[in-house]
Amino acid sequence: MNQLELNMAKWWEVSNVREAASFFRALPSLLPENSILYLEGGEHPKAFRSFLKTRSLEPQVRISLSTVFPKPYFIHLPLLTDTMSELARMADSLAEPEICDHLHCYRDETILLSWYNAFFDPLMVSHSMSESAVGSFAAQLSADHRMVQSGQGA
Numbered sequence: 001m002n003q004l005e006l007n008m009a010k011w012w013e014v015s016n017v018r019e020a021a022s023f024f025r026a027l028p029s030l031l032p033e034n035s036i037l038y039l040e041g042g043e044h045p046k047a048f049r050s051f052l053k054t055r056s057l058e059p060q061v062r063i064s065l066s067t068v069f070p071k072p073y074f075i076h077l078p079l080l081t082d083t084m085s086e087l088a089r090m091a092d093s094l095a096e097p098e099i100c101d102h103l104h105c106y107r108d109e110t111i112l113l114s115w116y117n118a119f120f121d122p123l124m125v126s127h128s129m130s131e132s133a134v135g136s137f138a139a140q141l142s143a144d145h146r147m148v149q150s151g152q153g154a
Contacts, residue, residue: 003062006104006114006124010149012134015122017143020096023119024088028081030129030137031105031112035079038063041101042073048090048098055083063104063111079105096120124148 017023027037036057044052057076077083091099096119105113115123125134127147138145 005063006111006126008150010127010147012125012127012129012131012145013122013148014125014134014138014141014143014145017123017141018119019141020091020094020099020119021088022141024084024091026137026140027105028079028084029140030125030133031079032107035105035107035112036060037077037079037084038074038104038106039077039100040074040103043098044073045094045098048094051086051090052077055086061106061109063106 039052040063052075055077057078059076063074077087100118103113103115103118104111110126110128112126112129113123115121125137125145131147134145
């Protein structure tokens with residue numbers, strides 16, 4: 001099974017995204033159908049862990065772990081509007097560290113979005129996404145966006 005990472009030669013940086021519920025509500029508008037949301041880590045309350053397990057998919061790819069030790073809990077979820085709506089509803093009553101530490105979105109064998117230290121650091125979106133799509137997504141979140149190239153500094 002391949003291990004996937006975002007192409008770090010060039011990417012869109014989306015900064016100042018702080019609210020998990022809004023992020024999950026907006027995510028389907030950015031990414032193509034059949035995308036997968038990967039959540040890594042987090043201090044999941046029992047009801048949230050149960051929700052994740054009922055919606056989870058068997059992994060078809062391996063994402064490079066962002067946390068090496070201790071080995072984190074991770075889950076792959078279909079990026080469906082109803083799943084994201086329910087995730088957003090639950091996120092409304094959770095602190096961000098209860099949701100995840102890091103997250104990624106992918107389709108087939110391509111990482112489309114990576115977010116290390118989710119809800120605190122800027123998120124990175126594949127440069128293959130159009131500026132209009134990333135700009136619209138950022139606007140929904142009252143966030144900023146810019147293109148970054150390797151060596152330019154994030």
